[in-house]
Amino acid sequence: MSTMTGDDTEETEESADNYSNSRVYNWLDDRLGVQDKFLGKAFPEDEYASFLLGEVSLFSFAILVLTGTFLGLLYVPAVAPVEYIGQVAKYHNKEVPAAFASVLRITYDVRFGMFVRYLHHWASYLFIAAMTLHMLRVLFSGAYRNPREINWMVGASILFISLLEGVFGYALPFDEFSATATSITLEIAGSVPFIGHEIVMLVFGGEWPTGASAVIPRLFFLHVFLVPLVIAGLVGVHMFLLVRQKHTEQAGAREPHDPPKDDQSVVVGTPLVPNQTYVTLVVFFMTLGVLSFLAGFLPLQRIAVFGPSDPTTTPAGVGPDWFLLWTFGYLKMVPSYYFGLSELLGGVSLAEFFGGVLIPGIVGTVLVLWPFIDYSSKEVHFTADPIRRPVPTAVAVAGIAHIMMASLAGMNNIVATITGIPSGKLQLPLQLSMIVVPVVWGFLTYWLLKRRKERENTVDPSHAAAGLTESDD
Numbered sequence: 001m002s003t004m005t006g007d008d009t010e011e012t013e014e015s016a017d018n019y020s021n022s023r024v025y026n027w028l029d030d031r032l033g034v035q036d037k038f039l040g041k042a043f044p045e046d047e048y049a050s051f052l053l054g055e056v057s058l059f060s061f062a063i064l065v066l067t068g069t070f071l072g073l074l075y076v077p078a079v080a081p082v083e084y085i086g087q088v089a090k091y092h093n094k095e096v097p098a099a100f101a102s103v104l105r106i107t108y109d110v111r112f113g114m115f116v117r118y119l120h121h122w123a124s125y126l127f128i129a130a131m132t133l134h135m136l137r138v139l140f141s142g143a144y145r146n147p148r149e150i151n152w153m154v155g156a157s158i159l160f161i162s163l164l165e166g167v168f169g170y171a172l173p174f175d176e177f178s179a180t181a182t183s184i185t186l187e188i189a190g191s192v193p194f195i196g197h198e199i200v201m202l203v204f205g206g207e208w209p210t211g212a213s214a215v216i217p218r219l220f221f222l223h224v225f226l227v228p229l230v231i232a233g234l235v236g237v238h239m240f241l242l243v244r245q246k247h248t249e250q251a252g253a254r255e256p257h258d259p260p261k262d263d264q265s266v267v268v269g270t271p272l273v274p275n276q277t278y279v280t281l282v283v284f285f286m287t288l289g290v291l292s293f294l295a296g297f298l299p300l301q302r303i304a305v306f307g308p309s310d311p312t313t314t315p316a317g318v319g320p321d322w323f324l325l326w327t328f329g330y331l332k333m334v335p336s337y338y339f340g341l342s343e344l345l346g347g348v349s350l351a352e353f354f355g356g357v358l359i360p361g362i363v364g365t366v367l368v369l370w371p372f373i374d375y376s377s378k379e380v381h382f383t384a385d386p387i388r389r390p391v392p393t394a395v396a397v398a399g400i401a402h403i404m405m406a407s408l409a410g411m412n413n414i415v416a417t418i419t420g421i422p423s424g425k426l427q428l429p430l431q432l433s434m435i436v437v438p439v440v441w442g443f444l445t446y447w448l449l450k451r452r453k454e455r456e457n458t459v460d461p462s463h464a465a466a467g468l469t470e471s472d473d
Helices: 013-021 023-033 049-074 098-108 113-141 149-170 176-190 196-203 213-246 271-298 322-333 350-368 390-408 413-420 423-459
Strands: 003-005 083-086 092-097 266-269
Touching: 023 271, 049 098, 049 113, 049 213, 083 098, 092 098, 092 390, 098 113, 098 176, 113 149, 113 271, 113 322, 149 213, 149 322, 149 423, 176 196, 176 213, 176 350, 266 322, 271 423, 322 350, 322 423, 390 413, 390 423, 413 423
Parallel strands: none
Antiparallel strands: 003 266, 083 092
């Protein structure tokens, strides 16, 4: 195990030996004058693979940028009818919207176009999934506490902006499925009391689908340029804070010959060069390999099946991607009676406002501000055992259960098909499940962990004295 010094003015002898044997470091140092304080940044030991979820997210984002650049150069952000000439016989020599025609050409007529498009799609899925799992690891281990509150807020912002980025990309193919999903998004934006119309005009540039000729170019700009630029900037801030503050260590990571746990002047781990660099390369090629396999064998969003946008029809089974099902569940489960409240707020649709704006906004705000709810007045540089933190762990479990029930509610039509129960009769049970299930799981988790904590302290009182248990008051 290598020990890297936390003080920028110091370096360990072992670290210096590692670098003196690194041809990469010597080559860079001769030309750029790099310092050990950067290339010697300590990373968690390799056996803690969950720490690599952040790298998977970063590499997925890089793949999204590269594939998005390829697709953006070939995409036509317009809805004027053009004649499609290509391999899709169903639309050959027929007039279709320019955006739809360009996606058809990318998918079926451009060499490697289908592969790149599906690689972009799967990379977006992995980007969201890896970020979510990364945040869950930080959440359960308490790694968001003082002094890392800002970095948690930055990471949570990246997640929610990335969800918005996916929404902006829905409309670009201008097929029947994506156009219907986009109409739901505009209805949600327009439901904000008093300023809904202004938000729609500012963000989307027009109504939908009557103003599609203005909306598609606006969403193309947001999806391809502005929002990715914001995400890249936040990722840069996130990485800067990570390097500046250093990572949290596993509570049992230090060996007998390492500095004691209360010595915060050093951070235990492996150096960036060369050790972590090799691991990073392996993670990158594994990420690229998995995404390439999925893109090659599991195609998604086959627009030739859905056909171009048709405002007069609505395809069956329209719904968002899996990472937005929870918001779709809110839209479906919010009660339809408001006792005249809609008129007081300007006549907006409160189902869309409550389910698409207010409730998700509350969930997002609680998540972003969680470090100040579970606040630590002293600095914490070691991860916590979630089993020994009954209250924060129970709240996290309850939150996950709530999101899962909301996602299930978003699939109520599928649930109705599987169970044979009409979707109307499922409304009340699904509404109750979004409240009851999280409460049950939260209390059950708290009760089990509290009993275990008390039993450990009873059997061996030295646990508490040694600081192996943590207060959740």
